[in-house]
Amino acid sequence: MNLTAVEVLGIWLAVGFTLAIFSFLYRDNPIYRVAEQVYVGVSAGYGLVVTIFDFLLPLFWEPLKNAFLTAIGSPEATSPGSFVVIIPFILGVFIVLRVFRNLTWLSRYSYAVLVGTAAGIVIPQVTDSILIPQVGNTINPLYPWSLNPEYANQGTFWQFIYSPGMDALVTLVGVFSVLMFFFFSVEHRGVVGGIARVGVYVLMITFGASFGYTVMARVSLLIGRMTYLLNPEKGGMVGAAVWQKPTIVLLVLFIVAMILFALSEKKRRPPAEAPAG
Amino acid sequence: MQFIRRQLPLWVTFFGALYIFISWYIPSSFTFQIGQRRMAWLGQDIITGWSNWISIISGVALFYGILTLILYGWSKVRSRQPGYGYSIIMLVSLALMTALGLLYGTKAAPHVTSISYLLAPGKLQVGQEFALGLFGQINPFQWMYTNVMLPLSATMFSLLAFYIASAAFRTFRAKTTEATILLIAGVLVMLGRVSSGDLVPQLSFVSDYIMNILNAAGQRGILLGIVLGQIAFSVRIIFGVERSYLGGGD
Amino acid sequence: MERWEKLVSAYLNLDRRIIYLLVALAVLIPLIWPLNLPVKAREEVKAIFDTIEELPPGSTILIANDYDPSSEPELYPMTVALLKHSFLKKHKVIIITLWLTGPGLVVKALEQVKEELKPLGVEPKEGVDYAFLGFKPGGFAVILQMGGNIYGLETDYAGNRLEDLPIFENVRSLRDIDYQVVLAAGNTIDTWIIYGSERYSYLIGGGVTGVIAPNIYPYYKARQLNGILGGLRGASEYERLLNAKYQVGVGRASKGMDAQTMVHLLIVFGVILANLAFFVQRSIERGRD
Numbered sequence: 001m002n003l004t005a006v007e008v009l010g011i012w013l014a015v016g017f018t019l020a021i022f023s024f025l026y027r028d029n030p031i032y033r034v035a036e037q038v039y040v041g042v043s044a045g046y047g048l049v050v051t052i053f054d055f056l057l058p059l060f061w062e063p064l065k066n067a068f069l070t071a072i073g074s075p076e077a078t079s080p081g082s083f084v085v086i087i088p089f090i091l092g093v094f095i096v097l098r099v100f101r102n103l104t105w106l107s108r109y110s111y112a113v114l115v116g117t118a119a120g121i122v123i124p125q126v127t128d129s130i131l132i133p134q135v136g137n138t139i140n141p142l143y144p145w146s147l148n149p150e151y152a153n154q155g156t157f158w159q160f161i162y163s164p165g166m167d168a169l170v171t172l173v174g175v176f177s178v179l180m181f182f183f184f185s186v187e188h189r190g191v192v193g194g195i196a197r198v199g200v201y202v203l204m205i206t207f208g209a210s211f212g213y214t215v216m217a218r219v220s221l222l223i224g225r226m227t228y229l230l231n232p233e234k235g236g237m238v239g240a241a242v243w244q245k246p247t248i249v250l251l252v253l254f255i256v257a258m259i260l261f262a263l264s265e266k267k268r269r270p271p272a273e274a275p276a277g
Numbered sequence: 278m279q280f281i282r283r284q285l286p287l288w289v290t291f292f293g294a295l296y297i298f299i300s301w302y303i304p305s306s307f308t309f310q311i312g313q314r315r316m317a318w319l320g321q322d323i324i325t326g327w328s329n330w331i332s333i334i335s336g337v338a339l340f341y342g343i344l345t346l347i348l349y350g351w352s353k354v355r356s357r358q359p360g361y362g363y364s365i366i367m368l369v370s371l372a373l374m375t376a377l378g379l380l381y382g383t384k385a386a387p388h389v390t391s392i393s394y395l396l397a398p399g400k401l402q403v404g405q406e407f408a409l410g411l412f413g414q415i416n417p418f419q420w421m422y423t424n425v426m427l428p429l430s431a432t433m434f435s436l437l438a439f440y441i442a443s444a445a446f447r448t449f450r451a452k453t454t455e456a457t458i459l460l461i462a463g464v465l466v467m468l469g470r471v472s473s474g475d476l477v478p479q480l481s482f483v484s485d486y487i488m489n490i491l492n493a494a495g496q497r498g499i500l501l502g503i504v505l506g507q508i509a510f511s512v513r514i515i516f517g518v519e520r521s522y523l524g525g526g527d
Numbered sequence: 528m529e530r531w532e533k534l535v536s537a538y539l540n541l542d543r544r545i546i547y548l549l550v551a552l553a554v555l556i557p558l559i560w561p562l563n564l565p566v567k568a569r570e571e572v573k574a575i576f577d578t579i580e581e582l583p584p585g586s587t588i589l590i591a592n593d594y595d596p597s598s599e600p601e602l603y604p605m606t607v608a609l610l611k612h613s614f615l616k617k618h619k620v621i622i623i624t625l626w627l628t629g630p631g632l633v634v635k636a637l638e639q640v641k642e643e644l645k646p647l648g649v650e651p652k653e654g655v656d657y658a659f660l661g662f663k664p665g666g667f668a669v670i671l672q673m674g675g676n677i678y679g680l681e682t683d684y685a686g687n688r689l690e691d692l693p694i695f696e697n698v699r700s701l702r703d704i705d706y707q708v709v710l711a712a713g714n715t716i717d718t719w720i721i722y723g724s725e726r727y728s729y730l731i732g733g734g735v736t737g738v739i740a741p742n743i744y745p746y747y748k749a750r751q752l753n754g755i756l757g758g759l760r761g762a763s764e765y766e767r768l769l770n771a772k773y774q775v776g777v778g779r780a781s782k783g784m785d786a787q788t789m790v791h792l793l794i795v796f797g798v799i800l801a802n803l804a805f806f807v808q809r810s811i812e813r814g815r816d
Contacts, residue, residue: 006412010424017425021432025439025547033363039429040346041367045374046426047627048343049418053383054630054661055336058682059329078688080314088330092337098524099344108286108523114334115522116290117327118667119511120297129725129751130504134497137749158482171494171748178498199498204455206495208462209487210741213758215441215467217601217737219554219790220759222438223783224600225431226554325675331668339627339664383661384685385634422631430596430628439547442790446546446797450805460802464795470760471788472564485569488744497745 011232015246018225019254029261031254060085088113138175140168174202287517294515300324347371377418385419462487532811535804546797553793557785566784571747572764574754575732576612578706580772584617586705587698591719594712595628598736602710603632604762604780605734609708610640612769614651619694621704623660625669625715630662630684643775654692659684666715670722674701701727708756710734716743720751734761759783 003011020035066081091113094106145166147159160166180192181199188196229247299319306320317323350364350371412420451457468474469484513519568576579588590609594602613620622633637659641651651657661684663669672679677699678689689695697703701723709719709731716733724731730753733743737758746752756765762780770777 004415006415006420010420014424014428018428018432021429021436024436026544033360034366035429036433037363037367038370038425039433041370041372042374042421042426043430043628044343044346045371045378046422046631047339048371048375049378049383050627050630050662051336051339051343051664052379053686054684055332055339055664058680058686059333059336059663062681079690085329085333088333089337091330092334092340095334095338096341096344098341099348104524105282108282109289110334110338111523112286112289113293114331114338116286116514117293117297118331119290119514120294121301121324121671122511123508124298124301125721125726126504126507129721130500131508133725133749133751134501134504134745137745138497154478154482158486161486167490170490171497174491174494175498175501178495179501182498182502200455201458202491202495202498204458205462205487205491206499206741208459208464209466209492210738211459211463212466212470213737213741215445215463215737215791215794216470216760216787217598217758218435218438218441219550219787220601220737220783221431221435221598222550222790223554223558223759223786224779225428225435226551226558226786227600227779227783228428230555230558321675324671325679328665328668328671328675329679332663332665332672335666335668336664383630383634385638419631419634423635426628426631427596427599431599434597435600438790439550442550442794442797443543443546445794446541446801449798449801451802460798464798467791467795470757471791472566472784473788473792475565475567481567488741489748492741493744493748496742497748500742500745 012246012250015229015232016250018229019247019250022225023254023258026258029258031257031261060089138171140164140171142168142172173198178202286523287520291515291517294511297324297327374418374421377421381416381418383416383418385416462491531807535808535811538804539801539808549793549797550790553789554786557789558783561782562785562788564785564788566760566763566767566781568764568768571755571757572761573768575708575734575756576754576765576768578730578732578753579609579612579616579618582616582618582705585619587619587621587694587703588613589701589704589707590620590622591707591709591711591715592622592624592629592633593626593715594632594710594736595626596632598712599632600779600783601736601759601762602712602734603636604759604766604778605710605756606632606636607640607778608762608765608769608780609710609734610636610657611644611775612765612773614640614644614649614656615647615773615775617656619698620651620657621660621694621698622657623669623673624662625666625718626712627662627664630659633659634684647775653685654683654687655694658689658692658694660689667718667722670701670719671726674723674727676700701729704729707731708734711739712736713739720746725751732756759787 020031024032063082066077067083069077091110094110097103143165148162151158177199181196300323303320306317306322308315308317350368353364354361469480474481709716732754734756740757763784766777766781
């Protein structure tokens with residue numbers, strides 16, 4: 001695939017920044033810190049631009065402009081528009097004004113609308129969408145214990161374990177015991193203590209599963225970056241010319257730079273003297 | 278003044294929440310007429326209109342984060358704090374990215390953006406013709422996203438793979454019954470969810486059972502706990518018992 | 528005994544950089560020399576694939592792309608696979624993101640998918656076959672807005688008014704959506720279920736990072752989610768299902784699964800060995816006391 005000069009430059013940049021971040025694994029160094037700051041700056045700049053184009057212009061500026069054009073009877077208006085958008089806009093500005101200490105109180109009105117009124121919808125909506133269906137799915141009939149045909153080719157044991165009754169029983173016991181563990185109004189002693197104990201074990205299995213999945217997720221991210229380094233995007237840079245091998249060239253450069261950095265640091269800081277006393 | 282600063286926001290919360298709460302239970306809308314327009318005053322259309330408000334408030338609030346970042350970097354540079362050079366790099370990359378975005382827009386190919394359109398309708402802006410020649414059909418803004426922001430961000434988080442491996446190796450010990458259960462469940466899921474599970478089907482069944490039944494039960498317990506907490510918290514907000522969300526200060 | 532003790536303590540105090548190196552090798556070697564280990568598709572993944580497969584052509588699918596470059600390796604392959612599948616089935620696709628730094632990935636994915644589908648004679652048109660709404664702020668508020676009146680979002684990513692786009696002619700609210708897949712790296716999946724699919728009653732599936740995949744199993748169990756794509760593995764299973772049906776080739780996720788297996792084996796092996804070493808050390812110390 002033919003690449004333009006700009007695309008090649010882009011791939012070199014991407015590979016360079018990837019290696020710059022990986023250099024932190026060896027130790028903290030200036031190259032890593034430059035890359036880190038570029039990341040912060042570029043992300044914030046990206047966020048700013050997206051906020052302007054995806055939010056400020058369409059959701060605030062356009063309705064306001066059109067409302068004004070409609071009001072003066074201009075044919076340029078593309079929709080009726082709305083002047084009301086000014087109110088939430090001002091409430092938003094109140095939040096931005098938090099950078100001034102003595103105007104912080106203004107943002108209380110913004111939060112009253114943002115968080116306060118949201119409380120009004122949370123109660124009915126969450127009850128309706130989560131509480132009732134989830135509790136309902138926990139209380140299932142504890143029969144039949146017949147073998148589950150869906151697992152027919154996996155042996156009798158698994159068919160039994162996945163039988164509807166068994167599934168319902170384990171789920172009921174699991175959910176109930178976990179809730180009992182979180183229920184602190186009763187002292188965890190005797191029967192309650194025993195149920196809470198089961199709850200702890202269920203939670204440990206849950207956390208174990210979460211741990212396994214978290215490891216999986218982190219490793220996947222690494223695999224993603226390594227795949228990129230081995231074969232930078234757009235047709236794969238397989239070719240004889242040096243400019244087609246960013247990873248290897250930049251890797252060598254980085255190792256040299258790290259060695260130089262280590263040497264210069266050693267020179268600047270003579271061996272530490274033994275602490276007095 | 279004290280009333281406006283402290284009490285009134287709580288009343289706004291109370292009546293606002295009540296208004297939304299009642300509207301939630303009304304399947305259609307009550308409306309009235311102003312000139313040409315029909316406006317709703319209660320019901321589903323209120324929820325839609327209110328959600329538009331929330332969008333706008335949270336949209337403007339996004340500027341707050343970026344503004345504090347700029348002010349923080351700027352104050353570091355102005356007072357020449359150690360490492361202020363890095364803050365300069367941060368500010369420069371922020372400015373560069375913003376400038377590119379405002380000039381070339383956010384689409385895959387460069388186009389006349391609304392911002393540049395405001396400056397001179399229908400014309401390519403300063404630098405756009407130059408960039409069209411240099412970048413061809415590539416938008417420099419998207420180019421920066423793909424080649425600078427994406428590798429930096431993705432690699433930054435991929436470092437965690439090394440840390441989690443090292444942490445697991447150092448701290449994952451079967452010292453108590455609970456820790457042993459956690460360890461066994463973790464190991465079984467890790468083995469069952471990759472190709473080892475496809476080669477040894479029993480591993481896959483065990484991990485499926487852990488995920489679909491046991492994990493689901495535990496997670497449901499946690500979920501119900503969170504949801505009940507959320508509902509209780511909302512009640513406390515509505516009645517002004519919970520005020521932390523309003524922020525401190527006078 | 529002395530030598531054993533030394534070996535055990537040397538293993539338990541292994542330099543972290545050696546662990547890093549081992550992890551890096553476990554990733555790199557299978558990527559360079561693939562083992563082509565098997566990956567079978569699970570029920571959770573098949574459910575999403577079958578739903579898109581069985582919907583009549585021309586159905587409207589909403590893809591929420593709620594992630595940013597920090598989880599790109601896990602979720603980007605899902606975006607690509609889902610887009611490919613939907614376009615091959617001639618569905619209409621609406622994409623939105625609730626994450627501020629997410630839109631660039633959608634732009635990239637659309638470019639890539641269009642390029643890869645061109646040789647197959649599938650050329651989806653913007654505004655007719657698909658629309659990208661860009662980023663919209665407000666989380667749950669955006670979902671409520673879409674449920675009440677989708678035109679309230681005003682414009683798509685390119686700045687066209689939604690009323691003017693043919694794809695939105697029959698889509699005025701979330702109620703008109705046939706199927707949604709949420710690709711989430713955070714709790715937006717809960718938000719979509721609470722304020723979207725449950726409120727406006729439509730079918731929804733979830734593709735999520737490994738970190739939050741276990742959290743959404745209760746929804747799957749209660750049929751509030753019809754399927755789950757969990758992490759790179761889920762993406763890989765989907766790619767393989769798609770390739771088996773349409774021969775479009777597998778993507779990055781499938782190529783990474785061998786490395787994933789190797790690293791998991793390495794970590795499991797290391798942890799088990801470290802536990803054995805730990806108990807040996809403890810019994811030696813107890814014996815000394």
